[in-house]
Amino acid sequence: EQQELEDKMPFKNPRNAAAGSLRQKDSKITAERGLSIFVFNLQQCEGRTFKTHHETLDYIKTLGFPVSPRYSVFENIEDAIKEIESIGEARGTLEFDIDGAVIKVNDLAARRTLGSTNKFPRWAIAFKYPPEVKESVVRDIEVTVGRTGVLTPTAVFDPIFLAGTSVSRASLHNGDIIANLGVGIGDTIKVRKAGDIIPEVIGVSARLPGSKTFTMPTVCPSCGAPVVHLQDETALRCVNPECPAQSLRNLIHFASRNAMAIDGLGEAVAVQLIDKGLVSTVADLYTLTEEQLLTLDKFKKKSVQNLLNAIEGSKRNNLDKLIFGLGIRNIGDKAAALLGEHFGSMDALRQATAEQMCEIDGFGEVMAQSVLEFFAKDGTTDLLRRLADDGVNMQWTGEKKGTALAGMTLVVTGTLPTLSRQEAEALITQNGGKAAGSVSKKTSYVVAGEAAGSKLTKAQTLGIPVLDEAGLYRLIEENDQ
Ligand SMILES: [Zn+2]
Numbered sequence: 001e002q003q004e005l006e007d008k009m010p011f012k013n014p015r016n017a018a019a020g021s022l023r024q025k026d027s028k029i030t031a032e033r034g035l036s037i038f039v040f041n042l043q044q045c046e047g048r049t050f051k052t053h054h055e056t057l058d059y060i061k062t063l064g065f066p067v068s069p070r071y072s073v074f075e076n077i078e079d080a081i082k083e084i085e086s087i088g089e090a091r092g093t094l095e096f097d098i099d100g101a102v103i104k105v106n107d108l109a110a111r112r113t114l115g116s117t118n119k120f121p122r123w124a125i126a127f128k129y130p131p132e133v134k135e136s137v138v139r140d141i142e143v144t145v146g147r148t149g150v151l152t153p154t155a156v157f158d159p160i161f162l163a164g165t166s167v168s169r170a171s172l173h174n175g176d177i178i179a180n181l182g183v184g185i186g187d188t189i190k191v192r193k194a195g196d197i198i199p200e201v202i203g204v205s206a207r208l209p210g211s212k213t214f215t216m217p218t219v220c221p222s223c224g225a226p227v228v229h230l231q232d233e234t235a236l237r238c239v240n241p242e243c244p245a246q247s248l249r250n251l252i253h254f255a256s257r258n259a260m261a262i263d264g265l266g267e268a269v270a271v272q273l274i275d276k277g278l279v280s281t282v283a284d285l286y287t288l289t290e291e292q293l294l295t296l297d298k299f300k301k302k303s304v305q306n307l308l309n310a311i312e313g314s315k316r317n318n319l320d321k322l323i324f325g326l327g328i329r330n331i332g333d334k335a336a337a338l339l340g341e342h343f344g345s346m347d348a349l350r351q352a353t354a355e356q357m358c359e360i361d362g363f364g365e366v367m368a369q370s371v372l373e374f375f376a377k378d379g380t381t382d383l384l385r386r387l388a389d390d391g392v393n394m395q396w397t398g399e400k401k402g403t404a405l406a407g408m409t410l411v412v413t414g415t416l417p418t419l420s421r422q423e424a425e426a427l428i429t430q431n432g433g434k435a436a437g438s439v440s441k442k443t444s445y446v447v448a449g450e451a452a453g454s455k456l457t458k459a460q461t462l463g464i465p466v467l468d469e470a471g472l473y474r475l476i477e478e479n480d481q
Helices: 014-022 027-032 053-062 077-093 108-114 175-181 244-255 267-275 282-287 301-314 319-325 333-343 346-351 354-358 365-376 380-389 421-430 454-462 469-479
Strands: 100-104 124-128 133-145 151-162 165-171 188-194 198-206 227-229 236-238 409-413 434-436 445-448
Touching: 014 027, 053 108, 077 100, 133 244, 151 188, 151 236, 165 188, 165 198, 175 198, 244 267, 244 282, 244 319, 282 380, 319 333, 319 346, 333 346, 346 380, 354 365, 365 380, 409 421, 409 454, 421 434, 421 469, 445 454, 445 469
Parallel strands: 409 434, 409 445
Antiparallel strands: 100 124, 133 151, 133 188, 151 165, 188 198, 227 236
């Protein structure tokens, strides 16, 4: 409310509001945000001993720290379960959101005896309440066409407040799911957040008199070509290679940061390039002229030059950026890097068999099939020839790897001060290390930034050394000969 009163963007949810406030460089702004906290554990206290968790909470309270207003000790598990149920009933009346409640062993000596597994303490367990469900009325069902031509229906409904955020859209995934739900425009639906993040329609609670279950279109909403069911797929697809909706999604993906990283080519510009017919495949980008770009909204000489420079600069990208940018199904940026490094050139990759691809550590059959399908597709040969003719790099130019982190596995988590997660992982692999996604006993170091979550906790539990960004640079420097 405060943000809106001051004409600023409202926060998306309480977690974002809290994290964003703590991240402020100016602590005065943080102070103004009026954040609150419940301290729930006393980690260490010199010169005092406590017998129970309850005592520690009481003590923290006498020091002036806020603790949860509702904690109690019970003599048996039945009473504890009753309390969990009672908290669940009071959930809607609390002044803060909760997703669960925790039962802990009160006796601290018993806690030490119980110890912990690799992941969790054995003396505490969280009960998660089922996700909140709310009703709303469907105003529209939009069908959009994705990068691979798949038609995705989305329910648009009156905004509801769910698990801390305002929600007004939820994917309905495909025609089968719509038919199973029996949902049509005007119906009242029940919505919840799956994993408290993604809104999900779980049923229809009231039908508008005379409403009909929505049926998926038989033609592409973007280009009008008949849509098809591909074998073994529930999804409907537009297979028109010149479909503007697919071209748009492809273009946005091609220019995105982890792909060809063309600065200044975001969604708004991409929409115009497609709508004005200046670009239909990504190869058209490399023949754009100053005169053409000057016809774009708000584009002046300077912005045109910047965009042309960015497009020109993208020609020198390493091969993996191009492979990822082409938007091959099932090929993410990591898989693209594996392919680029292993085969060394686009030509070699084009001639590769599924068996050869599967020899790469971390590469699977499904991914290999997707690559083969991509090269077999109408237009691919032509597209690649045009890109090569325009001077787009088709060779793996990965710099020779350093050895500072050879044999080490590092996990990056949280927000680092200057490096993005991708950049930090690239730095690790360039120095011969392995960047892994999850923490295990084999992890050598965890590189943690702000708002690092469960991975950091796990590292601490397993006793794995934790570095900050500066620590990562130091580690590389110290090991670099
Ligand atoms: Zn289409």
